Each structure stands twice: as C-alpha cells, then as structure tokens.
Amino acid sequence: MNLFFDMGISNGYKSASQVARVVTENWVVRNMFCPVCGAPLLQQYTANRPVADFYCESCMSDFELKSYESKTAKVKSKISDGAYHTMIERITSFNNPHLFVMSYADMRVNNLILIPNFFFTPNIIEQRAPLKDTARRAGWIGCNIEIGNIPEIGRIMIVKEGVERAKSEIVEQYQQVSSLQTSALKKRGWMFDIIQCIERIQEPEFCLNDIYAFSEELKDKHPENNFVKDKIRQQLQYLRDRGFIEFTTRGHYKKICL
Numbered sequence: 001m002n003l004f005f006d007m008g009i010s011n012g013y014k015s016a017s018q019v020a021r022v023v024t025e026n027w028v029v030r031n032m033f034c035p036v037c038g039a040p041l042l043q044q045y046t047a048n049r050p051v052a053d054f055y056c057e058s059c060m061s062d063f064e065l066k067s068y069e070s071k072t073a074k075v076k077s078k079i080s081d082g083a084y085h086t087m088i089e090r091i092t093s094f095n096n097p098h099l100f101v102m103s104y105a106d107m108r109v110n111n112l113i114l115i116p117n118f119f120f121t122p123n124i125i126e127q128r129a130p131l132k133d134t135a136r137r138a139g140w141i142g143c144n145i146e147i148g149n150i151p152e153i154g155r156i157m158i159v160k161e162g163v164e165r166a167k168s169e170i171v172e173q174y175q176q177v178s179s180l181q182t183s184a185l186k187k188r189g190w191m192f193d194i195i196q197c198i199e200r201i202q203e204p205e206f207c208l209n210d211i212y213a214f215s216e217e218l219k220d221k222h223p224e225n226n227f228v229k230d231k232i233r234q235q236l237q238y239l240r241d242r243g244f245i246e247f248t249t250r251g252h253y254k255k256i257c258l
C-alpha cells in the first residue's frame with residue numbers, strides 16, 4: 001500500500017471537494033484489496049451510482065467510501081451522511097454497501113476503517129435538524145453515522161494512525177465477525193448492545209452479574225422488553241456458539257475475541 005494520494009489525476013478539477021473525491025477514490029482503486037474475500041483489487045462503478053462506489057469482482061461485495069480531511073490522529077466518532085430517510089430505508093432493506101471511512105491529512109491516508117454492512121442498525125443513524133428556511137434545500141433532513149456506537153469489533157482497522165495493518169489480519173477479522181451477520185434488525189440491536197457491554201468490561205474474564213450491571217441501561221434502550229436478564233443470557237449463548245466468548249463455569253465467561 002502506498003498511503004499517498006496521486007495528486008496528478010486531479011488536474012482539471014477546480015473545487016476542493018471534487019479534488020478530494022477524485023484522489024481518495026483513485027487511492028482505493030490503486031491500493032485497496034477486497035477485505036471480504038481477499039481479492040487483490042476493487043473495481044470502481046463507472047456511472048454515478050446512488051449508493052455504492054466500488055465492488056469486488058470475485059465476491060460481488062459493494063463498498064462505499066466516506067472520507068474527510070483531519071489532522072487529528074483518531075477517527076471521528078460521528079460522520080455526516082446523506083438523507084436520513086434514505087439511510088434508514090437502505091439499512092432496513094439490507095441493500096447497503098460495506099462502508100470505508102477514511103481520514104487523511106497532507107495528501108496521505110491517516111486512518112481507514114471498514115464497517116461491514118451488517119453492523120448498521122437504526123440506532124447508529126442520528127437524525128439531524130432540518131435545514132433552515134433560508135437554505136437552498138430548506139427542510140431537508142440529513143443524518144450522521146455514529147461510528148462510536150458501533151462495537152469495536154465492527155470497526156475493522158485497515159490503516160491506523162498512518163500505519164497499515166497486515167492484510168491477513170483484516171480478512172481474518174472480517175471472517176470472524178461475519179458470523180454475526182443476521183437480517184433481523186432487532187436481533188442486531190440487542191447483539192451489538194451486549195457486545196459493547198462486554199467490550200466495556202476491562203478484564204478478560206467476567207461473570208453474569210458484571211453484565212447484569214448494565215440492565216438499566218439496556219432497559220432504556222429497549223423499553224419494549226421486560227425480560228432484559230433473559231435477553232442478556234440468550235445473547236451470551238449466541239456469542240458463545242459463535243466463538244466470541246467461552247463459558248468457563250456456571251455464570252462465568254471468558255473473552256475469546258472481544
């Protein structure tokens with residue numbers, strides 16, 4: 001991977017946003033492999049497709065790129081996206097590409113993360129205030145993607161603070177989390193909430209009460225569910241069956257890859 005952009009290809013483009021789009025997309029085409037199947041290159045969609053920017057010829061996965069300039073080392077916890085309702089519709093119809101989030105500075109990639117499409121849930125999409133009456137598109141409602149609300153395992157680092165990660169690790173992490181793929185949005189919400197609770201526990205081992213400690217918080221997030229503790233235990237079993245945690249003794253758990 002060459003982390004620098006090829007600025008030569010932006011000749012002829014005047015606006016800063018066009019230049020940024022052209023050089024970042026070109027960077028992906030020249031450097032990015034398919035993180036889903038490991039194929040060496042991604043292809044760019046030629047026409048201006050409304051949703052995806054790239055695809056993999058081998059596994060037919062679609063990808064979208066969101067990039068922004070920032071001198072800060074870390075990735076933003078929130079990035080702005082398009083229309084709120086379109087985004088919610090995309091998530092619920094499962095016609096959603098995987099998302100690359102790139103931050104760059106001095107014409108060089110600083111961070112690049114992959115967020116697999118099955119990590120999108122309505123509660124990571126934040127509705128923004130409608131545009132003011134004085135705006136050209138008055139009343140239009142945009143959204144933010146709250147990257148910080150996605151479990152850590154769902155943010156696959158490809159380049160971190162200017163350093164690239166081994167391709168094999170990236171493809172392996174994708175494979176690992178792909179066992180969490182489910183089309184049921186409600187299920188995703190619970191599963192990711194429980195994963196995040198586990199991620200917040202610092203120790204490698206924990207017990208049921210450590211997770212029950214999050215009950216009130218989880219109840220606030222899922223007011224329709226009166227059996228939060230049952231739900232917690234069900235999710236722990238689900239994560240155990242997929243190899244993310246291990247049950248050691250009754251009510252005791254060990255993290256495997258969380």
Ligand SMILES: [Zn+2]
Binds near residue numbers: 034035037058059
């Ligand atoms: Zn692929």
